[in-house]
Amino acid sequence: MKIAFIGQKGIPAVFGGVELHVDELSRGLARAGEEPVVYVRSWYTPRCLKAHEGVRLVHAPTIRTKHLDAAVHSFLATCHCLFTDADIIHYHGIGPAAFSPIARLVGRRVVVTVHRLDWAADKWSPPARAMLKLAERTATLAAHRLIAVSVDVAGYLRRCYGASAAVIPNAVPPARIRPLSGMGRRFGLETKKYVLFLGRLVPEKRPDWLIRAFLEHSARRGDLKLVLAGGSSGTEGYVRKLKDMAGNDPRVVFTGNVVSRDKEEVFSNALLFVLPSRLEGHPIALLEARGYGLGCLASDIDPHREIVRDGLDGVLFRADDYLDFTAKLEALLSEPRRIREVGRRAGENAASRPG
Incomplete structure (x- = not known):
């Protein structure tokens, strides 16, 4: 099965919880014999990198500003993905999932993982928060399957939108103890x-x-x-x-x-x-x-x-x-x-x- 991931900055994960999540998940799928494709931003993932431990990487353009980076990249990644044979398009984050209705309208299976209430972040202006709230509502309607990383997030989606989300918490690999060097x-x-x-x-x-x-x-x-x-x-x-x-x-x-x-x-x-x-x-x-x-x-x-x-x-x-x-x-x-x-x-x- 071919699964496309859209919304993360990229992998291998350098920083960011979403990136760590997608890094672990996509590599796990590759080990299981699936065909994951992760859309990445070239300012995060070096342009020369086309694959990562069995995961295909696709560099989609973006405009690297606070308000445009995720939106432009996710829109262009969605457009590119529609011309591929991906079986599932898996959006990570509420902002990127604003474009999930496009994928659903053309008959693709859509999964959305909600990692947190993005609109509540302090860095956003009131108009940006309003857009993220709209994206949140849109994602709950467009997704065939909705995933929340915590019981708290799932409860919020149920209370606000009547949406049922499967709770799949984040996980981390075993610790590797190292001395200070x-x-x-x-x-x-x-x-x-x-x-x-x-x-x-x-x-x-x-x-x-x-x-x-x-x-x-x-x-x-x-x-x-x-x-x-x-x-x-x-x-x-x-x-x-x-x-x-x-x-x-x-x-x-x-x-x-x-x-x-x-x-x-x-x-x-x-x-x-x-x-x-x-x-x-x-x-x-x-x-x-x-x-x-x-x-x-x-x-x-x-x-x-x-x-x-x-x-x-x-x-x-x-x-x-x-x-x-x-x-x-x-x-x-x-x-x-x-x-x-x-x-x-x-x-x-x-x-x-x-x-």
Whole structure:
């Protein structure tokens, strides 16, 4: 069976939860004997790359701006795909799925995976949010099969549109433990002497909360660093704000996006993983951190509650309460033994829990 994937930036995954999801799924289908085709953007996937572990890659044009990148690429990918013999067109993300009715009208089978409520991201203007809400409604009508990555997202689709979505949580491969080498040398990191945030540097993930809280606490633990591993996602102004908050403090380290061995190193050697997000779907970074046996501090939004059992294999704070966040962070950093214990349980439970 030939399955075309549209909506992701590309593979191999460099950054982004959708990209990691599609990377794993498409390679798994290839191993199973199917014929996956992934549409990619040349600014993300090198133009010279035409295949990846049995997955065919098709480079479709785009206009790389915040508002046009996904829309232009997904429209042109859809148009190209209609002239192929793909059996299924699988859209990832609400914005790209705006073009799913075109595929359905010409008789293609359409699957849409909803990864999160994209319209709720802080970077969008009111008109852009309205368009994404319209795309969301359109996708629920056009899809032959609708998939949600979490119970929370599926519940939203049912409440708002009466749409039934199969819940298929994200999953991650087994952890590969590595000693610090390249990352340690480049950024001056030491094992179990840094707090880790890994993800896109966007307002809804609230790394600004973490920087502020860390700097308030770190005077008591001068040997600790804060590592922010991730890059912009159309949020360059926000990233500049984060760096201004950190000033020239050498304890706050911006690594940019990390992949492969570098990502394995930062996960393997962190003291604590923190994800203060107000908006998520089913966060892969949190799943990865648990797989590495890291103690995790996260907001108590519903997608996190589907993964973390508060007080047992992780710690949750009230999502809109900065003071609760700082209190929980300070308590954990003052008690490394507790971090190790919840991390141990997280590692033990990661394989048996959803995702």
